[in-house]
Amino acid sequence: MDFLAAGDLSTALDARAEHPEAELLAGGTDLMVEVNLSYHRPAGVIAVRSCEELLEWEGRRIGAAVTWARLEDGPHRALAQLARTIGSPQIRAAGTLGGNVATASPAGDGLPWIAAIDAEIEVASQRRGTRIIAWDEFFVGVKETTLAPDEIITAILLPEHMPVSQEFAKVGVRNVMVIAMVNCVVARGEDGFRVALGSVAPVPIRAYRAEEMINAETSISDAALTEFARIVSDEVRPISDHRSTEAYRRHASGVLARRLVERCLAA
Amino acid sequence: MIVTFTINGEERSATVAGWESLLTVLRDNLGLAGSKNACEQGECGSCSVIVDGANLCSCLVMVGDCEGTTITTVEGIAHGSVLHPIQQAILDEGGVQCGFCTPGFVITAAHLFAANPNPDEEAMREAFSGNICRCTGYGALLRAFDRLAGDGT
Ligand SMILES: Cc1cc2nc3c(=O)[nH]c(=O)nc-3n(C[C@H](O)[C@H](O)[C@H](O)COP(=O)(O)OP(=O)(O)OC[C@H]3O[C@@H](n4cnc5c(N)ncnc54)[C@H](O)[C@@H]3O)c2cc1C
Ligand code: FES
Ligand code: FES
Numbered sequence: 216m217d218f219l220a221a222g223d224l225s226t227a228l229d230a231r232a233e234h235p236e237a238e239l240l241a242g243g244t245d246l247m248v249e250v251n252l253s254y255h256r257p258a259g260v261i262a263v264r265s266c267e268e269l270l271e272w273e274g275r276r277i278g279a280a281v282t283w284a285r286l287e288d289g290p291h292r293a294l295a296q297l298a299r300t301i302g303s304p305q306i307r308a309a310g311t312l313g314g315n316v317a318t319a320s321p322a323g324d325g326l327p328w329i330a331a332i333d334a335e336i337e338v339a340s341q342r343r344g345t346r347i348i349a350w351d352e353f354f355v356g357v358k359e360t361t362l363a364p365d366e367i368i369t370a371i372l373l374p375e376h377m378p379v380s381q382e383f384a385k386v387g388v389r390n391v392m393v394i395a396m397v398n399c400v401v402a403r404g405e406d407g408f409r410v411a412l413g414s415v416a417p418v419p420i421r422a423y424r425a426e427e428m429i430n431a432e433t434s435i436s437d438a439a440l441t442e443f444a445r446i447v448s449d450e451v452r453p454i455s456d457h458r459s460t461e462a463y464r465r466h467a468s469g470v471l472a473r474r475l476v477e478r479c480l481a482a
Numbered sequence: 483m484i485v486t487f488t489i490n491g492e493e494r495s496a497t498v499a500g501w502e503s504l505l506t507v508l509r510d511n512l513g514l515a516g517s518k519n520a521c522e523q524g525e526c527g528s529c530s531v532i533v534d535g536a537n538l539c540s541c542l543v544m545v546g547d548c549e550g551t552t553i554t555t556v557e558g559i560a561h562g563s564v565l566h567p568i569q570q571a572i573l574d575e576g577g578v579q580c581g582f583c584t585p586g587f588v589i590t591a592a593h594l595f596a597a598n599p600n601p602d603e604e605a606m607r608e609a610f611s612g613n614i615c616r617c618t619g620y621g622a623l624l625r626a627f628d629r630l631a632g633d634g635t
Contacts, residue, residue: 217499217546218500218501218544218547219483220546220547220549240544240547242542243542243543243544243547244524244539246544247503247524247541247542248524248542249524250501250544251503251523251542252522252523256501257501260500260501260544260545260546262544262547266546284536302524302612303524303527303611303612303613304590304608304609304611304612305524305527305530305537305539306524306539306542306589306610306612307540308536308537308538309536309539309542309543313489346596363609364615386553390611391611391612392525392611392612414549420618425549439498456604469584
């Protein structure tokens with residue numbers, strides 16, 4: 216098989232089962248970079264960006280092939296904020312949430328949002344039908360997920376109770392076309408704050424200790440916020456690499472998380 | 483495989499490997515070398531083309547996924563030998579130096595003004611955030627686009 220542009224999910228799933236060597240293609244903004252660098256010469260390609268089921272976005276179900284350009288204009292504030300920081304308008308017109316999730320880069324900007332709201336990943340295969348995976352069982356390492364070779368990500372499933380406020384921020388060397396040194400989503404719901412960070416561990420993480428601390432405060436003082444930021448900085452597990460250092464990432468994690476809690480309080 | 487699409491109003495076909503980039507096929511198979519290859523990583527925008535109404539980096543578009551699409555490249559912007567007002571404005575303001583980024587800026591401008599004939603400076607800066615120019619410092623380009631904004635072009 217050279218190239219198949221699947222118009223619906225069952226065509227794509229059949230092809231996936233029959234051609235395990237073929238690669239899935241959505242917007243191509245991760246895959247084509249690898250192809251152009253000659254890391255990759257796909258043995259076959261199954262394109263999913265025209266699968267109707269993957270383009271649907273209704274209520275709690277965001278189809279995997281929904282582009283950043285669409286998400287930028289959507290109702291979920293932090294998701295819209297982060298979508299607007301992805302690459303450039305050209306990248307956002309092509310790149311998809313499902314592609315971001317499948318790539319599972321530690322710096323993927325969509326991932327902390329999924330972690331902060333406790334979203335699930337819906338996947339499907341021809342043999343086993345649909346499977347729903349909790350985010351923390353889906354992302355298992357750097358660019359490593361528990362998606363099986365015959366599966367396709369079909370949607371991101373949002374929880375029944377969405378946060379009342381949600382905020383995203385990222386730190387990078389400039390405003391556009393920048394991969395995050397740290398990215399962060401804070402969501403505030405009935406049960407308190409949830410804090411998720413990316414680029415500071417192999418997978419997106421929640422700052423559970425910091426959440427517990429801030430959620431135990433009855434009124435949030437400046438001292439409590441300082442202590443909260445300190446715990447976040449302590450809780451992340453960053454490395455030093457070509458983009459940033461461990462020390463800076465720890466510092467920025469605390470600063471961002473605190474800032475976003477303050478924004479949620481002001482919302 | 484053979485792909486068939488409409489480029490600049492004309493139906494064209496090419497024999498390709500599905501995983502090749504649209505940019506490669508435009509330049510090497512179809513003789514449309516206006517779109518430039520400056521990074522092949524989606525970073526610079528010099529390969530921008532409009533595919534079914536979306537402004538995309540053609541270096542990141544797999545050509546196999548283009549069957550039946552309608553594509554506008556920089557070659558399709560001028561009216562015959564008469565420059566499009568976007569091209570004329572860039573020329574008048576001195577927005578071309580080496581010219582490598584120019585096709586991408588022309589396409590992004592055409593895409594922007596089609597959707598929003600009167601963008602403010604912030605909208606323009608955001609729209610051009612995926613087009614990099616190493617020579618002009620952007621001032622001349624922004625002046626050209628500023629002149630066009632509101633001209634109904
Ligand atoms: C210039 C540039 C700037 C960028 N900036 C950012 C940024 O700021 N933040 C950020 O997070 N990312 C960024 N990226 C990375 C990329 O744009 C995103 O990760 C994007 O969301 C990928 O989606 P896609 O649809 O283009 O994926 P594709 O490239 O089509 O696919 C990526 C991978 O996912 C697999 N895949 C795709 N869809 C599915 C599916 N439905 N089920 C299973 N597997 C699937 C493919 O097989 C492939 O392995 C940037 C990329 C470029 C080139
Ligand atoms: S060549 Fe395509 S973005 Fe640079
Ligand atoms: S004129 Fe040389 S890159 Fe823009």
